[in-house]
Amino acid sequence: LQSNDCCISPDFEEENTGPEEEATIKTAGNSYLVSPSLPDFNGCSPGWSSAFYGAECFDSEVHSYLKNLGKQKSSESQNIDAKKVELEQLLMMETKNYRKTIKFYQKLLQKERRSKGPETKSMLPKLRGQLQEMKSKVQFLELVKKYQMMYAEQWGVESCVLPTVIHNGKTDSVDMAPMDESSLLLYYNTEKHQCHNQNGVRVLQAGTPLGLMAYLYSRNAFLEGYVQQFLYTFRYFCTQEEFLQFLLDRISSTLSSASLDPSTSLTKICNRSFYILQAWIEDCYSVDFATNTGLLCTLKEFISSKVASLNGYGERLLSLLEDASARKSGSADQCSSMDRCEEEGEEGRKTLHSLCKKLSEDVSRKNFYWKLSKGVGPIAQCQRERLPTSSAVLPKPCSFTEAKGDAVGPYLLTEYSTQQLCWQLTLLQQEVFLKCHPVHFLNSRALGVKDKCVALQKAVSTETVSLKVCNLFLSKCIQDQYLLQLLRNADSISTWVAAEIVTCHTTKRQVSLLSKFLLIAKCCYEQRNFATAMQILAGLENLIVRQLPAWKILPAKVAEIMEELKAVEVFLKSDSLCLMEGDRFKTLPTIPSAHVLAMHVQQLETGGFTMINGAHKWTKLRNIAKVVSQVHAFQENPYTYTPDFKLQSYLRQRITHFKDADIPALAADNCANFHQIPAEKHSRKIQDTLRRMKATFQ
Template identity: 60%
Template sequence: MIEKRNFRKTLKFYQKLLQKEKRNKGSEVKTMLSKLKGQLEEMRSKVVYAEQWGLEPCALPVIVNIAAAHCDTLDFSPLDESSSLIFYNVSKHPRGGRQPKARVLQAGTPLGLMAYLYSSGAFLEGYVQQFLYTFRYFCSPHDFLHFLLDRISSTLSRAHQEPTSTFTKIYRRSVCLLQAWLEDCYAVDFVRNAGLLGRLQDYLSSQVRRGAGGTHPPGGDLEDPKDVEEDARPLNALCKRLSEDTVSRKSFPWRLSRGNGLALPHHKERQYSIASALPKPCFLEDFYGPYTKAGEKGPYFLTEYSTQQLFSQLTLLQQELFQKCHPVHFLNSRALGVTDKSAAVPRASSSESLSAKPCSLFLPNYIQDKYLLQLLRSADDVSTWVAAEIVTSHTSKLQVNLLSKFLLIAKSCYEQRNFATAMQILGGLEHAAVRQCAAWRILPAKIAEVMEELKAVEVFLKSDSLCLMEGRRLRAQPTLPSAHLLAMHIQQLETGGFTMTNGAHRWSKLRNIAKVASQVHAFQENPYTFAPDPKLQSQLKQRIARFSGADIAVLAADSGAGPRQAASEKHSRKIQDKLRRMRATFQ
């Protein structure tokens, strides 16, 4: 799973640095070694700390039956493991003469799947992370919060009386799960839902006040043992974190450095509002800054910069948008109007699109963040910009130069695993008005071959949802996936029923969706480190903003490329007709 892989890669990188330090007594290497060693110890201690409160599968029915009151909106009564969770056995080769069969979770009821969060190995095997990405298909955040708080309330007093009992494990694992949820999904579940956040804050405040009055919960179960002095009581610590501007993400390190350096400090969570979710031209206003048309340069500025300069700055612009994504943003995208057509993002002003809105796969009361629409709109605008620059060129020489430039930029992109920008450029070059340009006929053969390479890359990206995770060496490199293709892969996994005939939800299906979506965080861990060029970025953003939402066919006609192209094609057809008549005379 991702957690195990992250730990192994971080350990491997630490060992490489250790060997390098032995050969070269550099202070920089020593500093990095000490920091990385601290990260390894922190990861090992905190994950092991969370795992020590796991329960055996046979004890999971206690999780369901322990609360005095059941969840308000979940229509499930307390069930035993055999009816709430369905497993299948996987035979393994025996080691040391004896090796029992491993059980893999196949399906479960909502309460059963939530209870399985308390099983031993749920953190290390990745089940907790997968659940946090996919529970919205069968459970609302309010119900999940109610489930966790109910278990905390039901075991708080008994855990204090019996520190080594099952109640203590349930209580401490509940707090660990609550903290993991806050740290990993705060922006998608709590920021946009004031009622959910208020409910949690009220509960934590009441428990802290009750603890201050004399009923003290067992100490030190939220943080790593090293942090006991800082946060002596878990609920008090959670209350402190919620009172800050953002929720810290340090306690459960799902995502560490991918092996080429220390993890960058995490910036504050950006809060997404309904206003920010509305479709806007490509980049947001605050991203573009003030647009001064007077200082804008024409398409000739592209020829003033090298392919590497343009590729690196376009990559940084795309990376800035991608870093704001969350895996949950790519789920249930069909309900947002995202389809497998080139015009993937619907116009919000269209009454037809609103009336024909697809059915959501999430529960009806879930408020979904629409940041994916902004990301797809930005990709569409880059494609429009590429096409517009070419069709508005007034000379064949400039068209050839721009075609060559964009093709070489796209080649650099896919070679450096920036598949997002590569596919955006391909989308612009495949526009009908661009394909009709006469410049393709005089384009050098080696440059024209890049177009076929781009199409082959597109086929490769469509072939497998996990194709970018193949190969350890490639996986460790910075990567920007195509947002639209990633959403399409998840849509394909979402096709079909989520429930079995007995009402249980197919966890095998949800697990596959979570694995594909988790690539978002995996790629965000390893960013590109190109030096930014503010001047070039400003010019690129101005040109992209100028052509945002433009009709390429209209631009081509206005620039005169359309009539000239029609005349050229007519002349070509006349020559071909004459050649056919000449061949016919020799038969």
């Protein structure tokens, strides 16, 4: 690739000269290169930020800081291990200081609320400014740490070597026609004005499947975000088996020829193949390997038979597969107890997200830019800091096992505060959201997902879904259908909301429950849980529910929330990246609407993926990867509400009880769902009719 001022890459060549890189294993008279710096082998996946920001993820300031890290004199340089140790120490120290300052800020905030002294008021703004500076410093150090993890770039090759990457994997190279880069990849030139580079920079526009896979080996492919974007979208042009075979062929053809010289192409291709394979396992194990036992067996057999005894990468990859399998099997327990583990986490090393959450929530309540209706005041229940547990507000004679019928269920909802219900519904939604993957939102048309909000369990059969229509993946590509489970869960909650309302036997109860659900939805979207907010809105917009007489006597301020929710829905549908604007998503938990996100991806998928010459449009695939990457971005910052398992159990029972309910049939059995003519008015009409009839006979 043509170099330019904005393209940065770590100076691995001048720093990685330690003796550990020259270690070899003698087997059958041949020398094999051991994986360099094995302790650094963990965590080479670029992550969502690489796919979202691309080359702009790491700026020149990060590069300069890492380059100068640990140097006592300008002439000195340190290897990667020394830089890593010093960076860890700096990050730990800054994080501890930030945590202590957060606690001090919270104490001052509580003191200010109690005493409201002038000294405390004057100190809080200064302390808040210091917190922002400390937070920025910790964020910068975490970015430097992530940049330092890009060890794979030392094994990148120049673009002119990419045909060699393909050639080394060919088993029958005798009659192989010569190929050049132009037959594999298509670029377009652009100028980087911010870099003042008049020569411009080549940007990948399209490529053949072989060319796009070979580009994974190019210099700066990790740092520019290409690797992560490829891992999200390669299923549009090749199957998992084809991609795995491509990597294994490169390893097989170069493993025995890898020399001590790290600058040779064979050594770079061999080591880069292992890093790409590891990044694939780390990021996409749940959607590719866990659902395809044949693919997993092929990889394990190859590692055990050809790599484990020769190269240090073998044992690492097998260990990585075991860890990924254990995480996959234990994901349900991990999600259900996630919040409890968050509170019992290590005191000495908390993440930036958990540390600055309290500060960010305080600021967000004052500067919430989705508050579209000025007439709706803040929810009183949401202002409480401490709430009673669910056992304290439940009626004593009634247990949860007895609360299964319609006679008790709807009335219990009004006994809980809005914030209690909002928090627990958010935790239930988070449990299913944390199990999804960005790849789940691709090719959703093939799963039967449509733009119209129809009941999924009625519109899509639970049997095997036909993938022949609108299938954008290759026919042999195995697709995980977890998105259908997400949408069925959303539809169940919407049906539950509508069913709870239409089964209330009095108009007064319906008004109370309508108000409760509207306030819950408002609280949810203010806490950035847009999934539950839109699910409640869908339940309230049910045709039967919208015709209820209770809407006419609903308080005006509460009724305005309905229009506010519709405005939020329009906002979510307006832009596929609207929730990624600013820095709120980095510090505030967010759960997007699965259906809205799937529709945004479908819109990007509209149109052809290939050009006239058969090359696949990488610019189109890159945009899709950028949109779906926000799933991992939101999953990095979970909600830390205290779970109320009794309340969650009650909510699960009610949602399950009504998930397949027929709303019109339920409404027909309840007289409160119909407009009633008052008795006096009805009697007066009869008397007037009798008078008119009597007058005609006189």
